[in-house]
Amino acid sequence: MNAPGKLISFIVWAIVNGNCAFSAEANCGRLEERLxxxxxxxxxxTEYPWIGLLVQRRDLYQKFESAECNVAIVGESHVLTTASCVRRLNNRPELVAVRLGIWDVENEPxxxxxxxxxxxxxxxxVQYLVDAITMHPLADRDTGNNDIAILRLSQRINMTAYIQPVCLQPTLEPASWTSMDLHYGGFHEYDIKKGKGSVIAISRQCCNNQTGTPPPENQFCGFPYFGAAxxxxAPMMGINVEDDVPSSFYLGGLLAKNVDAGQALMIVFQDIRxxxxxxxxxxNSSSS
Known part of the structure; x- marks a missing residue:
């Protein structure tokens, strides 16, 4: 093998064997300002390495298939998704798994x-089986409020350059998201690759005027610049700034639903705050 070929082989070997490993506790919300x-x-x-795909199966003998829901890594063995994505499987975690480090939905573990x-x-x-599903105790099927669930995986996540958690704690969080330009990302129906976009958060009054229904108490609305559903x-992120430099992303919300607001798409996010x-x-209780 020639020198360039050996170099490529070494780089691939290093990536696959975790030489680019990261600690979930010390590293989160990786951000490159240029992006x-x-x-x-x-x-x-390697962008938004906390985003994964939820997969499900009908029984233990079936193959896992996309559940058309995103997940976000928030710990060494935990991911978040919406309660509405897992409600019907709440008592059957063995029928649920997550695919992490995924960039293209056509790629298989x-x-x-x-x-x-x-x-x-x-x-x-990399596919991880789910060991337990914990829905928010006030998750409301009718209103959609508190639409969030924690999935505990059957083993600790092997962190790499492509698999890392998003930060949960902000250094300084705004009292309101209204009028803020926010980043979000995940998988959607128009592309096989992990996508991203930005959204401007709007007031509850404006949301009510646009849709005829105010968002639930712990949710907020936004208009995306990119119209894909x-x-x-899909996680929405705020940005931690240190020494006047954007340093990391922290989790601000999860996409709860898409709403047709006439000629525009509106997104409703579950507020993480x-x-x-x-x-x-x-x-912390399940990790101790």
């Missing part, structure tokens, strides 16, 4: 690495 202002609607492979025709390679997705559970302590308490 904040680009207009791309697809992510780079077990593929060591995937390369395109230009020789660009990324590791294949992302799957439920009112449920953050519940998330942290559950993660």
């Amino acid at each position: 904040l202002f680009r207009k791309d609607i697809s992510t780079e492979p 077990g593929q060591q690495y995937i390369c395109n025709d230009r020789g660009f390679c990324v590791p294949g997705p 992302f799957f439920k559970g 009112p449920v953050r302590h519940w998330i942290l308490d559950n993660i």
Whole structure:
């Protein structure tokens, strides 16, 4: 093998064997400022590495298939999604799994690495079984309020450059999201690759005027700049700033539903702020 070929083989080996490993406790919300202002609607492979895909099966003998819901890594063995994504499977966690480190929904677990025709390679997705599902105790099927669930995985997540948690704790959080330009990402119906977008949060009054129905108490609305309907559970992120430099993303919301507001799409997010302590308490209690 020639020198360039050996180099490529070594890089692939290093990635696959976790030489680029990260600690879930010390590293979260990885952010590259150069990517904040680009207009791309697809992510780079290492961008938003906390986003994964929820998969499900009908029984233990069936193959896992996409549940068309996103998940977000928030700990060493925990991910978040919406309660509405897992409600009917709440008592059957063995029928649920998550695929992490996934960039293209057509890639299957077990593929060591995937390369395109230009020789660009990324590791294949890793599938983790779900050990327990905990829905928010006030999750309301009728109103959609508190639409959030914690999934405890059957084993600790092997963190890599492509699989990392989003921060849960902000350094400084606004009292209101209204009029803020926010980032979100995940998988959606119009592309096989992990996408991203930005949304401007609007007031409850404006949301009510646009849809005829006010959002539930712990949810808020926003108009996206990119009109694709992302799957439920797509995380919305705030930005931690240190020394006047954007340093990391923290979780601000989860996409609860998409609403047709006439000629525009409106997104309703589950606000993380009112449920953050519940998330942290559950993660810490099950990890101890």
